[in-house]
Amino acid sequence: MKTIASVLSIFRPVRFLVVAFTCALILFSNAFPAFAIDSYQSKPTEGTTQLLDIQRKTDEAAKEPPAGLEKVQKESNKGLNEVQGDADIDQQKNPGNSQTANSVEENVKNLLDKVTGKK
Structure with a gap:
């Protein structure tokens, strides 16, 4: 029992840092919920006609x-x-406009190759 107490007392400063980091993470995730700056910015009247x-x-x-x-x-x-x-038929995914897309298997294989250093 004494060993558990001594180990926990060693981690007291680290525990404070973990709590502070978690609070900062919650604060920033609420303050900046989505970084959609690079995505398409639609106009308010764009969908009205359709x-x-x-x-x-x-x-x-x-x-x-x-x-x-x-x-x-x-x-x-x-x-x-x-x-x-x-409406929006040009934005739909179909075999005609998805020929260059990678499959999930290809993405996983590429990732594993990068991690293992084969590529």
């Missing part, structure tokens, strides 16, 4: 009786789906 168009279509659909199969297929063939149409 949303208004979707809202208009929703209002029209609510006033009409349920759509038939032909109408649903016609609307769905215009883009990603019936509601979204082709």
